[in-house]
Amino acid sequence: MIKSLAAASITAALAFSSLPAQADWQDTLQEAKGQTVYFNAWGGADNINDYIQWAADRIKNEYDVTLKHIKLADTSDAVNRVLAEKTAGKHKKGSIxxxxxNGENFRAMKDNQLLFGPFSQSLPNYIKYVDESARQSITQDFGTNVDGMESPWGMAQVIFMHDTETLKNPPKSMPELLAYAKANPGRVTYSEPPQHLGVTFLKQALYELTSNRDALSQPVSNVDFYAVTAPLWSYLDELNKVAWRSGQNFPSSSEEMMRLLDDQEIDIALSFDISAASVQIDQGNLPDTVRSYIFDQGTIGNTHFLAIPYNSSASAGAQVVANFLLSPEAQIRKQMPTIWGDLSVLSYKKLSKADQAKFDALPRGIATLSIAELGETLPEPHSSWVEALETEWRKRYAK
Incomplete structure (x- = not known):
């Protein structure tokens, strides 16, 4: 009897404690009605732009919130705009x-107090479906504590692509890649830093080549940058000489690398999207003989997020958008390889049986690796390494 009373008391307490949160969310939904949310997001891939438009249509119909996609070439442009507004004293009715x-852009916004929140841990779908203990990158963004100031949206991991008709056994490490490039001049390249995949290529090489991996998890100011990175520059000195266009020019993006692969100008392309090859094959932009693979020691992976500026004109609407994008419906569609193929941030164990079945039924796509095939995910270095690496690269190699 005592146990029953205790259990009943606990249940009642839990139910009571959830009421304020539910009431607060209803207030947020009511405030969001009629708002327009200006969503600044990279606009360089048609399939991602189409997905955002699908979400905008669903959000308008269900919540009466208008989502406007402002397409960016570089996320730092949006960060700089919020900073400029703060400097000008525009603390309300911001343009974003x-x-x-993620990464250094999040750290810059957090360090400069440009963020609204904390908000993510109060979103109903975050509470219901996200498991913070499942992956460190949910709570630490490139070494910076998230602290509820951004909402996870998807996960990514570096993959390599090759055409099996022309390259049967691709190189599966940085040393093997250099050896292949020397034996096949002009057939290997990487996107130009500061483009994010280009910087990630530098980080991937550094992980494999440095003798001091532990230094990468620390702020770059705390370590001897030149001693840690010396093997990287020696490697690139050799690679660039035999790279595509003799290292005098570099692709601007993963999309350009895939076009070069399709045109048979290069033999290996990279992407941070595990379904990129399948999507491009489905759209007729790559031959169906292209396949994805990763390096033997694993490749770098991370989580990407949604953040709300401190001076947002529609913070309630922005929370509604972030919450919808964490719904099983939105995450299932996002993981479809012919739509985006982005890995879900939801905990499979927290999903209903019906939603688990929908995830289980997702086609992988002809060139999409399974979770098991993705192997080890290497953690991102501390975000301060990004600027240091791209600055040094440009000093040495930019034309």
């Missing part, structure tokens, strides 16, 4: 309501 970001 939601930003797709």
């Amino acid at each position: 309501d939601l930003i797709w970001l």
